[in-house]
Amino acid sequence: MPVRHDQLTQIDSGTYAFMHLPGGWGQTNTGLVVGNDASMVIDTVWDRPRAQANIEAWSSVSDAPITEAVNTHSDGDHWWGNNTLPESARITTSATALIAMKEDTPPGAVGAFAAIGRLARPIPGPAGYLGGYMHQVTGGADLPRRLPRLPDHTFADTEDIEVGGRVARLRNFGPAHTPGDLIVHVHDAGVVFTGDLLFIGATPVIWHGPLENWISAIDHLLQLDAGTYVPGHGPTCGRAEIQLLRDYWVWLSQAGRAQHSAGVTPLAAARTLVRTPEFAPFAQWGSPERIVLNLSTLYRLFEGAEPAPPTFARRAKAFADAGRLQRDMLS
Structure with missing residues (x-):
């Protein structure tokens, strides 16, 4: 079993993860692979103090300079948190992820919108649902300007x-969760850093698709010679938790398609599905209201739309529905 030091998890003598549990919005895990005279970081985080804490954690376990870094997706x-990396470190990602990074909403705009959302929470109706949920997504993080x-x-x-x-072997499975989702397989440690192709104990989110690519990526993970993910x-986690994630996607795809064929909206479908016996294995995952975010994407795909990152309007509508469903589930 890995030795745990607060949020710092040692997987083997030269492989570490910095965990942010339970794994909700913005609670991102990162990794460190230490070689003889150099090391590699997997992912950074968006909260600036925590990004700096990651670097300090790596320094506490190794004095090998960070020469490589990997961003698993956009x-x-x-x-x-890439600005906390040494300027001399090379940063690698997939070609599709880099395009998405350049095109996505910048951090300053996200922070401003979240601040407005905090003020909008008491407003009745969709504006309040959206504002409250958007503020929850950022979780008070100190985002870069x-x-x-x-x-x-x-x-x-x-x-x-x-x-x-x-x-370390990098493999790109995108488009799936985002336009480009890669994994980092460190063979000699038997560990795979999966990025957001795996959410464990937390409800996953699909913004891009197609879902078939994500399921294929899960199948690949299950076939790897690895002991720790x-x-x-x-x-x-191990394979059992990965299989449960696969079960979620297969169930939601089938159940969601039936709701879509019946002309039910994503929000109404989500309200129905979270009350079914089939939802029980996933009910204890964090952020279960994300089911409506997933249905909003799956509905587009069911209707023949091309897989694509969400527009601002599409994301706002989905967040408003998630905020409303969350309040319904808590009441």
Whole structure:
């Protein structure tokens, strides 16, 4: 079993994860791979004090300089802390993720919108639902004002990174959760850093699709020779937890399609589905109201729309529905 030091988890003598549990919005896990004379960081976080705490955690376990870093995908909570990395470190991501990073809403705008959301929470109706939920998503994080440092190296499908005599295999499975979702497989440690292809104990979110790509990625993870998986959110896990995530997506795809065919809206479908016996295995996951975010994306795909990142209007509508469903579930 890994040795735990508060949020710092040692997986083997040279592989670590910095966990932020239970794994809700913005509670991102990061990783460190230490070689003989160099080290590699997997993901950074969007809260500036916590990003600095990550760097200090890495320094506490290794004096090998950070020469490589990987951003697993384009969500800000996995790369907006890049400015804390050494300037000399190369940052790698998939080519599709880099495009999405440049096109996504910048951190300053997200922070401003969350601040407005905090004030809008008491307003009745959709504005209050949206405002309250958006404030919850950022969780009071101290976001950077400007777009942080972007990755300076990309790849298409697979790439090996050598760091201090150790090799990590990067594989891109996107588009799925986002336009580009990669994993980092450290073979000699038997560990896989999965980014947001895995949410463990927390309800996953699909914004882009297609879902079939995500399920294929899960199937690949289940076939790997690995003993420990570090998800983007939630605790480290093995194959049983990964299989449960797969079960969620298969169930929601089938149940959601039936609701869509019946002409039921995503919000109404979510209200129905969370009350079914089939939802019980997933009911204790964090943020169960995210089911409506997932249905909003799946409905688009059911209707033949091309997989695509959410527009501001689409994300706002989904967040308003999630806020309303959350209040319904708590009442």
